[in-house]
Amino acid sequence: MLINTPETVVADALRGMAVAHPELRVDVENRVVVRRDAPVAGKVGIVSGGGSGHEPLHGGFVGPGMLTAACPGAVFTSPVPDQMVRAALAADSGEGVLFIVKNYTGDVLNFDMAAELAEEEGVRLAKVLVDDDVAVTDSLFTAGRRGTGATLFVEKIAGAAAEAGAPLEEVAAVARRVNESSRSFGVALSSVTTPAKGTPNFDLPDGELELGIGIHGEPGRERRPMMTSREIADVALTAVVEDRPPTGPVLVLVNGMGATPLLELYGFAAEVGRGLAERGIEAARTLVGNYVTSLDMAGCSVTLCQVDEESLRLWDAPVQTAALRWGR
Amino acid sequence: MLINTPETVVADALRGMAVAHPELRVDVENRVVVRRDAPVAGKVGIVSGGGSGHEPLHGGFVGPGMLTAACPGAVFTSPVPDQMVRAALAADSGEGVLFIVKNYTGDVLNFDMAAELAEEEGVRLAKVLVDDDVAVTDSLFTAGRRGTGATLFVEKIAGAAAEAGAPLEEVAAVARRVNESSRSFGVALSSVTTPAKGTPNFDLPDGELELGIGIHGEPGRERRPMMTSREIADVALTAVVEDRPPTGPVLVLVNGMGATPLLELYGFAAEVGRGLAERGIEAARTLVGNYVTSLDMAGCSVTLCQVDEESLRLWDAPVQTAALRWGR
Numbered sequence: 001m002l003i004n005t006p007e008t009v010v011a012d013a014l015r016g017m018a019v020a021h022p023e024l025r026v027d028v029e030n031r032v033v034v035r036r037d038a039p040v041a042g043k044v045g046i047v048s049g050g051g052s053g054h055e056p057l058h059g060g061f062v063g064p065g066m067l068t069a070a071c072p073g074a075v076f077t078s079p080v081p082d083q084m085v086r087a088a089l090a091a092d093s094g095e096g097v098l099f100i101v102k103n104y105t106g107d108v109l110n111f112d113m114a115a116e117l118a119e120e121e122g123v124r125l126a127k128v129l130v131d132d133d134v135a136v137t138d139s140l141f142t143a144g145r146r147g148t149g150a151t152l153f154v155e156k157i158a159g160a161a162a163e164a165g166a167p168l169e170e171v172a173a174v175a176r177r178v179n180e181s182s183r184s185f186g187v188a189l190s191s192v193t194t195p196a197k198g199t200p201n202f203d204l205p206d207g208e209l210e211l212g213i214g215i216h217g218e219p220g221r222e223r224r225p226m227m228t229s230r231e232i233a234d235v236a237l238t239a240v241v242e243d244r245p246p247t248g249p250v251l252v253l254v255n256g257m258g259a260t261p262l263l264e265l266y267g268f269a270a271e272v273g274r275g276l277a278e279r280g281i282e283a284a285r286t287l288v289g290n291y292v293t294s295l296d297m298a299g300c301s302v303t304l305c306q307v308d309e310e311s312l313r314l315w316d317a318p319v320q321t322a323a324l325r326w327g328r
Numbered sequence: 329m330l331i332n333t334p335e336t337v338v339a340d341a342l343r344g345m346a347v348a349h350p351e352l353r354v355d356v357e358n359r360v361v362v363r364r365d366a367p368v369a370g371k372v373g374i375v376s377g378g379g380s381g382h383e384p385l386h387g388g389f390v391g392p393g394m395l396t397a398a399c400p401g402a403v404f405t406s407p408v409p410d411q412m413v414r415a416a417l418a419a420d421s422g423e424g425v426l427f428i429v430k431n432y433t434g435d436v437l438n439f440d441m442a443a444e445l446a447e448e449e450g451v452r453l454a455k456v457l458v459d460d461d462v463a464v465t466d467s468l469f470t471a472g473r474r475g476t477g478a479t480l481f482v483e484k485i486a487g488a489a490a491e492a493g494a495p496l497e498e499v500a501a502v503a504r505r506v507n508e509s510s511r512s513f514g515v516a517l518s519s520v521t522t523p524a525k526g527t528p529n530f531d532l533p534d535g536e537l538e539l540g541i542g543i544h545g546e547p548g549r550e551r552r553p554m555m556t557s558r559e560i561a562d563v564a565l566t567a568v569v570e571d572r573p574p575t576g577p578v579l580v581l582v583n584g585m586g587a588t589p590l591l592e593l594y595g596f597a598a599e600v601g602r603g604l605a606e607r608g609i610e611a612a613r614t615l616v617g618n619y620v621t622s623l624d625m626a627g628c629s630v631t632l633c634q635v636d637e638e639s640l641r642l643w644d645a646p647v648q649t650a651a652l653r654w655g656r
Binding site for chain 1: 329330331332333336337338340341342343344345346347348380381383384388403517554556557558560582586587588589590591592593594595596597598599600601611614615616618621623624626627628648653654
């Protein structure tokens with residue numbers, strides 16, 4: 001591993017973000033990343049956070065058009081309420097703050113507590129829970145469905161609504177609609193090794209894969225002998241589409257789990273595109289890359305998010321973050 | 329591996345690029361990626377290419393402000409002259425074309441042949457060789473120094489010069505100056521597995537690293553027991569800085585080899601930043617990410633490129649590609 005010590009991994013990464021991104025305010029000690037011009041007058045603040053190890057999520061999504069602030073926890077561990085409150089206070093211009101919370105029990109409890117504390121400090125708060133993963137319900141760390149790839153869609157589209165000046169209730173409604181319109185399915189081709197443990201979190205023999213994996217290596221639906229990219233795309237799409245059959249165009253995220261080469265991920269994107277076409281589903285936009293990762297895990301996930309004209313416009317709106325940027 | 333068959337890996341990836349990037353023209357059969365509006369009247373064309381397996385290099389750098397066209401070879405294998413000629417013809421508006429060639433023997437020979445063939449077709453050609461890797465001279469596949477991370481700087485800065493309307497000779501001179509001002513050093517924390525072989529290209533035991541590795545897993549300077557991120561940054565910086573001591577501000581590329589988690593890479597960027605500060609070297613800009621990769625290799629490289637005001641202005645100029653985008 002390319003680290004100093006397991007204890008300093010998150011602080012070291014935050015120091016690196018400070019070096020590479022002068023457009024962010026990085027509070028290494030308190031573990032909060034804020035866009036430099038926050039709070040932005042007249043704009044709802046958007047705050048997210050979660051365990052580290054899923055980079056560029058969430059810190060890489062802080063900036064104009066997306067998150068106002070992010071707070072990273074220890075690896076695969078929820079941030080604490082104090083971080084979330086600091087992020088909320090840094091993000092609040094008086095228009096209120098939306099917490100975007102991936103559905104893991106620790107995150108949910110801590111963001112609930114932080115919301116109470118921030119409200120006591122005078123911040124108007126709304127929350128949206130992301131729970132898009134169709135693979136399993138009630139997994140390790142989660143009651144209900146896990147939050148995975150849809151987080152990117154929720155953060156981008158709610159971020160664009162906030163940037164356009166929408167009030168808190170509307171931004172929260174947009175975020176909820178995006179989550180409800182999104183479904184994901186992930187596949188692991190290798191295990192994942194956390195710095196603290198130093199050995200693979202679970203055992204996945206060469207030549208096997210696990211369908212329906214979570215982003216912390218939580219168990220999925222089943223193990224199988226290695227499949228082709230085409231077969232994997234069909235399994236993932238079938239799972240996603242059966243759970244929520246799209247009735248209109250979708251945004252597509254073809255996401256790498258961290259260690260899958262981009263060459264392979266683009267090949268997988270081709271099979272996802274083929275699979276969608278065969279099912280008569282229109283891909284309005286397709287994003288390919290490592291966005292919601294699981295440290296050094298090889299594998300991929302597919303997220304579909306059905307969009308109306310308004311959501312598509314918000315998706316296309318300019319964004320200027322470390323990991324996602326387009327428009328002016 | 330997330331593939332269909334080893335034989336279709338490159339074609340599958342190109343099909344995926346076509347799905348995800350409607351702003352590109354992707355000729356899957358002939359393996360050429362071209363920006364959709366090429367040839368751009370009045371603009372010098374910029375063409376690069378090389379073996380696949382280093383994505384997003386080069387196809388991910390095609391677009392306004394960077395490459396006009398790219399041609400990917402088979403994995404770790406030079407593209408053939410026919411691809412290069414097609415790319416040159418697609419890129420040429422009559423103002424001529426610059427070939428950016430990484431210094432590997434196969435690439436050099438094939439681009440030389442392609443230049444002759446393209447000139448016979450009436451394209452005015454210039455070439456620049458990228459050879460920034462200070463680790464070794466005369467490695468596998470290479471006479472002289474290998475071309476690695478500086479390729480990104482050369483393609484971006486020459487691309488900006490071309491976009492601004494500079495004539496061919498000037499664009500070529502800019503590209504050569506960027507290469508001469510750049511030095512790189514890479515470190516492998518794991519081996520690399522190509523789809524065709526299916527097993528690691530070389531043996532690197534757990535708990536060891538190889539200093540001075542090439543982007544195809546060519547041997548470096550030495551093996552050592554695992555080092556800290558801080559120690560690795562110091563070895564890499566010392567190698568780069570001793571070879572060409574900067575006398576002014578530098579661009580910094582902190583590059584992942586493909587399988588190193590972004591969390592770790594940002595931590596490494598912090599150590600590179602510290603090491604530069606300790607050496608009194610000003611980092612004008614720092615870019616962190618997986619840009620010049622080696623399939624599933626874990627590891628990293630550091631590239632420094634000394635810049636004057638003009639080069640820095642060209643670096644900051646807008647770019648709109650799959651992998652690198654900023655500005656309007």
